[in-house]
Amino acid sequence: MVASLGVAALVVVAIQRFADRGQLDAEKWSVLAEPAVVGFLLGGLANTVKAAAAGMVGAVTIGAVMALGRLSRNRPVRWLAASYVEFFRGFPLLLLILFSAFGLPRLGVDLPLFWYLVLGLAVYNSAVLAEIFRAGILSLDRGQHEAAVAVGLTDGQAMRLVVLPQALRRMLPAIVSQLVVLLKDTSLGFFVQYEELLRRGQLTGNFDGNILQALIAVAGIYITVNMALSRVARRLEVRQRRRYGGSVEVKGPGPRTSSRWCDSRRPRPPAWVADRPVTAPDLVGVRAGLEIPGLPAAQVAGHHVEVHARALGDGATAVGHGRAMEEQVVAFVASHPPPPR
Amino acid sequence: MDVVLDNLDRFVQGLTTTLSLTALSWVGAFVIGVAVASLRVGPIPPLRGAGAVYVEVVRNCPLTVLFVVFYFGFPSIGIILPKFASAVIILSVYTGAFVAETVRAGFNTVGRGQVEAARALGLRFAQVLGLVVLPQALRAVVGPLGSLLSALIRNSSIAFSISVIELTGTTFQIATETAEFIPVFIAAAVAYLLLTLPTGGVVGVIERRVAIKR
Numbered sequence: 001m002v003a004s005l006g007v008a009a010l011v012v013v014a015i016q017r018f019a020d021r022g023q024l025d026a027e028k029w030s031v032l033a034e035p036a037v038v039g040f041l042l043g044g045l046a047n048t049v050k051a052a053a054a055g056m057v058g059a060v061t062i063g064a065v066m067a068l069g070r071l072s073r074n075r076p077v078r079w080l081a082a083s084y085v086e087f088f089r090g091f092p093l094l095l096l097i098l099f100s101a102f103g104l105p106r107l108g109v110d111l112p113l114f115w116y117l118v119l120g121l122a123v124y125n126s127a128v129l130a131e132i133f134r135a136g137i138l139s140l141d142r143g144q145h146e147a148a149v150a151v152g153l154t155d156g157q158a159m160r161l162v163v164l165p166q167a168l169r170r171m172l173p174a175i176v177s178q179l180v181v182l183l184k185d186t187s188l189g190f191f192v193q194y195e196e197l198l199r200r201g202q203l204t205g206n207f208d209g210n211i212l213q214a215l216i217a218v219a220g221i222y223i224t225v226n227m228a229l230s231r232v233a234r235r236l237e238v239r240q241r242r243r244y245g246g247s248v249e250v251k252g253p254g255p256r257t258s259s260r261w262c263d264s265r266r267p268r269p270p271a272w273v274a275d276r277p278v279t280a281p282d283l284v285g286v287r288a289g290l291e292i293p294g295l296p297a298a299q300v301a302g303h304h305v306e307v308h309a310r311a312l313g314d315g316a317t318a319v320g321h322g323r324a325m326e327e328q329v330v331a332f333v334a335s336h337p338p339p340p341r
Numbered sequence: 342m343d344v345v346l347d348n349l350d351r352f353v354q355g356l357t358t359t360l361s362l363t364a365l366s367w368v369g370a371f372v373i374g375v376a377v378a379s380l381r382v383g384p385i386p387p388l389r390g391a392g393a394v395y396v397e398v399v400r401n402c403p404l405t406v407l408f409v410v411f412y413f414g415f416p417s418i419g420i421i422l423p424k425f426a427s428a429v430i431i432l433s434v435y436t437g438a439f440v441a442e443t444v445r446a447g448f449n450t451v452g453r454g455q456v457e458a459a460r461a462l463g464l465r466f467a468q469v470l471g472l473v474v475l476p477q478a479l480r481a482v483v484g485p486l487g488s489l490l491s492a493l494i495r496n497s498s499i500a501f502s503i504s505v506i507e508l509t510g511t512t513f514q515i516a517t518e519t520a521e522f523i524p525v526f527i528a529a530a531v532a533y534l535l536l537t538l539p540t541g542g543v544v545g546v547i548e549r550r551v552a553i554k555r
Contacts, residue, residue, distance in 0.1 A: 003388055007388060021392060021417060021419060023418055087534075090537050092496070095498060095526065095533075098512075101518065185403070187404075187406055202409065226402075230401075243515040277492055281434055
């Protein structure tokens with residue numbers, strides 16, 4: 001109760017503070033609704049989306065190549081791909097973008113500003129995606145590859161025609177989740193004077209003398225877009241599960257949501273964890289150390305699953321790794337076929 | 342190579358700033374994270390809601406935007422802090438949201454029976470949480486917390502947006518002064534790897550030490 005009042009008091013004080021300094025004045029906010037300002041900010045959003053889209057295409061392409069490299073039979077190739085991934089994953093993205101935008105021009109590379117930003121984004125995220133792809137390919141039943149080779153395809157054909165299409169489909173939700181991270185990262189374009197959403201928010205705020213309001217609007221746009229994208233990722237999951245089946249609810253200890261377990265005044269919900277069923281792509285994502293939408297780490301952990309952590313981009317809640325974990329859950333999934341529809 | 346050796350003291354200075362920024366922010370993030378996770382499992386609905394809103398808002402907002410809002414926007418409402426302190430606050434707030442999610446995941450690994458037993462013994466919510474659940478939950482998430490720590494080391498570079506000259510800032514300054522981009526950036530990469538790789542190793546050791554044998 002005291003803490004509730006504390007939070008309420010905090011909100012009141014904050015509003016008071018805004019009001020006292022005249023930051024709630026109508027004209028400070030109404031400027032943001034003027035067509036010119038709206039157009040300017042939306043243009044910034046468009047630039048952000050453009051950079052993110054181009055970065056994503058590059059990251060997916062390079063990431064796929066690196067994942068295949070890491071799975072190659074050729075030792076030097078494997079080693080090269082592994083060093084690429086490990087090197088760029090441990091590197092702050094900002095340093096990479098600064099190098100790309102300020103270092104490359106001095107080395108005689110001449111590109112529009114946009115492409116320096118895209119290059120930095122693509123290289124860093126390709127290293128993260130390579131790990132996701134690799135986990136996706138490894139998650140596929142070996143029999144797929146063996147059967148493909150048995151009917152006379154070469155290794156390359158088996159990979160291209162049989163394994164990759166299935167692995168990519170499985171990875172789609174994880175790829176969309178990574179897109180959210182990448183979209184957030186485009187705001188680093190701010191450092192190199194690329195006119196993305198944040199930079200334009202600052203420009204319009206400085207121009208109209210409402211820097212705080214403009215920046216809050218920018219933050220609001222980012223939050224809205226990213227929440228929508230996360231929802232798309234979750235929707236993709238559900239659709240995939242419907243189409244391909246093969247999923248079960250993994251039961252574990254704990255209430256429906258973790259929020260109820262200490263509350264004696266409420267009736268206990270039935271013992272469960274799953275907000276939703278756990279699917280093969282989840283396991284892949286978990287293995288790659290991703291945060292899976294709608295799937296707290298504990299759902300997998302609660303299923304007596306060994307969990308190790310790996311460092312990953314942008315502070316994703318990393319809970320991945322360990323063949324033991326995957327095997328156990330795969331065995332569980334196999335022994336609990338989905339109900340017929 | 343000479344460029345790096347000539348400027349070694351500046352690199353060390355930058356590295357020290359990165360380290361202190363990371364250490365202070367980590368403490369802040371840990372406190373915020375545990376507090377918010379506790380709010381989210383607590384018995385008071387408005388506080389659960391507040392915790393959820395905090396996590397959703399902060400996680401979906403780019404770190405750079407948080408920095409810029411705080412440092413360039415908040416002076417309008419009279420909040421003006423030194424650069425370094427601002428950086429520590431923002432990094433704590435941002436990382437805190439991720440720590441909260443991780444700790445909450447840890448709560449879920451603690452068996453229901455533990456909570457029921459504790460309540461049956463007559464412990465209150467705070468006691469159940471502090472004496473029974475938290476010690477077990479934290480042990481379960483040492484690994485994921487370690488990943489957050491190395492993400493924080495890398496994220497601290499964004500403090501450059503408000504001119505806190507840490508490792509990335511130093512690297513950029515030296516590189517633009519000397520125009521020797523490749524050796525300077527490689528030195529920075531090595532420095533970051535020297536920070537993040539041992540973090541992983543140490544976390545692994547701690548994880549094994551504190552693991553609960555079941």
